[in-house]
Amino acid sequence: MDWTATLQGLVGGILIGLSAVWLMGTMGRIAGISGIVGNLITQRPKGDSAWRITFLLGLISGPLLVMALGGGLGNVANAPGMVIGEPAGGVLLMLVAGFLVGIGTGLGSGCTSGHGVCGLSRLSVRSLTATVTFLVTAIITVYVVRHVMGGGA
Template sequence: MNAMASLQGLVGGVLIGLSAVWLMGALGRIAGISGIIGGLITQRPKGDSAWRVAFLAGLISGPLLVMAVGGGLGNVAGVPGAVIGEPAGGVPLMLLAGLLVGLGTGLGSGCTSGHGVCGLARLAPRSMAATGTFLVAAIATVYVVRHVIGGGV
């Protein structure tokens, strides 16, 4: 086991938790990324975009800052020297998957960050059901892609 990777994961998890607590404490908002982005797109309520832009800027700048100070992001590509590799199923499949995730967050009234991080921490029954559904759907998707379709991903 890589101790540095474990430490980075621990620090990242603590920072995610602190940002969720800060957003709830300071603004009374749930740190659900799909809701934050959706609010920027739909502009509901009016004049509510500054904190959303700042939160998203933090999501993007955090990893860039870690890379700038030499922390790296780990090799998630499986290829030496690469940080992020080609999508395992190709770009069209990745785009379709992204569209389906977006539709799912609309149907589920939230995403894994809103339900899984914030909702479970508040012991919200709706979030418990949503997170369980996310997990079952993810397990079924991996099974179908790897064993039924035979994607070998």
């Protein structure tokens, strides 16, 4: 067992939880990425964009800081030293998938961070339903892509 990866996952999970608690405690906001980005792009309530931009910059700068300090991001692409590899199905498929995820977060009124982290911690039945739906859909998608369509490893 790779204890380094386990500890990194544990520390990452703790930091995600703490950031969600901090955002809720200080601003009364849910740390749901789709809502933060969506409202930044579409609604932009006056005086409401600074914290959203700061939150998103933190999401981007955190991993960049870890890489700059020599920590790496793990073996994401199954190739040491790479941050992310080529999309398995090509760039067009990746764009279509991202578009569908965006539609799904709109229909589900949130994403895994909003429902899975924040909603479940508040014992929300709606978030439990959404999170189970996300997971079952992901399981079915992986099965179909790997075993029915014969793609991926």
